[in-house]
Amino acid sequence: MPDYPLIDDHGLIGDLQTAALVATDGSIDWFCAPRFDSPSVFGALLDHGRGGHCRVRPTAGVFNSKQLYFPDTAILVTRFLTEAGVGEVVDFMPVTSATTAVATHRIVRLVRCVRGRMTFELDVAPRFDYGREPHETHVTESGVVFEGNRTAMTLNLIREPDDERLGRFVVDAGDVHAEVALEAGQTRGLLLETGSAGPVREIRVAEAWRLFDETAAFWRNWLSRSTYAGRWREMLERSAITLKLMTYAPSGGLVAAPTAALPEQIGGERNWDYRYTWVRDASFSVYSLLGMGFTDEAAALGSWLRDRVDEQSDKNNGSGPLHIMYRVDGSTDLSEETLEHWEGYRGSAPVHIGNGAAGQLQLDIYGEALDSIYVADQHGIATSHHGWLRTCDLVNWVAGNWDQPEEGIWETRGGRQNFTYGRLMCWVALDRGIRLATAHGRPAPLESWHRQRDAIYNQIMERGWSPIRRAFRQHYDTDVLDSALLRMPTVGFITPTDPMWTSTLAAMDEELVTDSLVYRYDPAASPDGLRGSEGTFSLCTFAYVDSLARAGQLDKARVTFEKMLTYANHLGLYSEEVALTGEQIGNFPQAFTHLALIDAAITLDQRLDRAGR
Structure with missing residues (x-):
């Protein structure tokens, strides 16, 4: 080799x-x-x-x-x-x-x-x-x-x-x-x-x-347009430049990473093509870029999202009006193939190009898209009348389709489940639709949206909670934990000091956190249809920092954040995951990780400032 x-x-x-x-x-x-x-x-x-x-x-x-x-x-x-x-x-x-x-x-x-x-x-x-x-x-x-x-x-x-x-x-x-x-x-x-x-x-x-x-x-x-003046300016500005480098300017689409098939485990089969724009990543980036003052980029990403909403169709093999990912120009041909003639990074075959997960049903993307539209609206990036009609179509689709199994945020290939995170983000979609309609006096079936939003809330509290683990769980038929749920207090579903949440955070700390690094979930306890294991997921580590800061655990949040900064490469760049050796693995650099870094730093800055520290 x-x-x-x-x-x-x-x-x-x-x-x-x-x-x-x-x-x-x-x-x-x-x-x-x-x-x-x-x-x-x-x-x-x-x-x-x-x-x-x-x-x-x-x-x-x-x-x-x-x-x-x-x-x-x-x-x-x-x-x-x-x-x-x-x-x-x-x-x-x-x-x-x-x-x-x-x-x-x-x-x-x-x-x-x-x-x-x-x-x-x-x-x-x-x-x-x-x-x-x-x-x-x-x-x-x-x-x-x-x-x-x-x-x-x-x-x-x-x-x-x-x-x-x-x-x-x-x-x-x-x-x-x-x-x-x-x-x-x-x-x-x-x-x-x-x-x-x-x-x-x-x-x-x-x-x-x-x-x-x-x-x-x-x-x-x-x-020079950055407005960030916090404690970690150098790291955030490098992250912002990195995100800009991964943006396809003609459309405003942000690729998840500029690379393909870099392994999540050396010698393993989790080698995916990330050179596409995920609705999820694009939605999160609107919030992060606005947090640093890059309104033009946020507006371009918002425009990219609105274009996808305008193109919405129910002809996506049951996956809903939005695809989960697109090519940078907005097209949807992401057929997956294997490059049999290439050995893969350090022998990590197969080498995949294209992405077979493109047709999956992932309910969370609707909440992330609606949340980005809502955040943009709060920053003065308004939605037109035509855009509002398309937004209503999305919210109506969620109202009628949220209660079904799906593949989930992690794009598992082991079959559909009733993922708690997917339900959570459907709640967000309805909640943000209600807020937008109310704030601007726009026509909407508010009674139906309220009813479905409250139904999701009650279902999560009843079926998404594990009495055994005393924590919110990955899906309704397991007691496995999932760090995607670290966003529960961030989106306003639960207060960060609620006993149910502090108990969940403590359970995650015990099972998913190792010396400040955070796993997505335990694949051994929650089969995802793929062989092998993976490293800790860097975006989850930064989401963990955000949750700790919101919960008032500022010392722990700051130490965790500072430790995570030591895992950046010599230029301040992050891949998708960190191996047990501290080596970065997965596609590189990963937009999601840099977005989560920006969000965590801004939240931690705000909480430290409030505490006078």
Whole structure:
């Protein structure tokens, strides 16, 4: 088994339509184009030998590397330290268009020698369409063209006039290799351009630095709109930039992660494609972004949600008027397939692309969607008359369909159950519909909505409560606990100091929490239709912090939060889960985790301020 970098040994760059992962060894080993959910160009993260990469690193056999973001930007700097000198690779993607989908995307890789001397080796080995589309390679004086039947990419050299040192490429089986020797103060590099078969052009170093300056200015101007001034500003601003990087600007859709098939257990089968927009994640992000003052992004996500509501149809195989997830452009073709020719990250097969859970019935998404509409309304992002009619349609559907088994928030593949969390969020959908109608005097069947909302409340209290565990349970036919229910006080279903809730929190603390990290549930006690186990779920840990803070357990909440911050990678990024070793596993970085971090920090800030601490 070849060596794979750790999942958390990566940084993320992007241009608001797609993104790339850069490892600490200078390798771009994941990049899809022209969109997040397009086939890969570089995919070594999922198959070291056959996935493809673009690597820039010292030729020296021994080197140390460090990574950092250029302050307040999404520009990534990978520094290499050797006995002969210090060098760095500066990676970024210029933002081409914030509103229009484009076919061409650029990755700039500036290669610098900072001190002494350093020789860099460059290897560019694209593998179009997950390695299924062959290509021809054409070398010119100014760069290289990689051309497949449907996909193309150019490599444009960044160098000074009459400098031939970066033009001597060796072609090997369609890949290109080169070396460049630099002295202190010298800069050369590459500009990779997908969606273009040429012409290749030579780029001056000064022009490349202008692109750097423009990209840095874009991110700093965007971040300056943040209104957060709390205790964890650096972490929250990095989370906000990360969420922005995972937003498909032409539609406003937020992908759950820019990666696919990274395992929840090394060697396991829980390897899902997260390059899509979940209604749940989009809904939560409205609340988080508004909490930091990013109203434009929240409005764009709200618009994305409203578009899905406008398209609502009951022809979704019984899963309701909303799909649980969509492609970034709002389409619903997410057919799942397996890449049999790829071995998976560190041998974690199967490699899934597409997502077979797309047709599931998950009742909670209606509460999350309605809650985001309600929160947006409170911040002055109003719903039109047409939008209100579609909102009423959603609430009416929930009123008539909430009392049925479903697959649940965790997308289990072990059959439908009467999940307590699904019922909880149906209560939220009806409650927020009632509040919106009442606040604005809009027409609605309020008597029916009140009746169904109260019926859900009573059912949860009677059947969602486990007298044995003295806690709210995962579903009505089990006594298993579920950390999704940490949102019960957050959405206002129960007060955070209610004895039933404090008892539930104590039970979760005993069963699901290990040294501040939180599991979703115990898969051994609640079979989910899949083999293997998983790590602690990072979003649940941050939700646990939120619940502790609301319950007045401020010391415990703060210690738990601070501990969780130590599990971030060297750049402040989080994947989906944390393994027993502390290694990050699952798709990376995960939007849900960064959303939950923002929410937990804002809640904890507020409670600490009130307590004068």
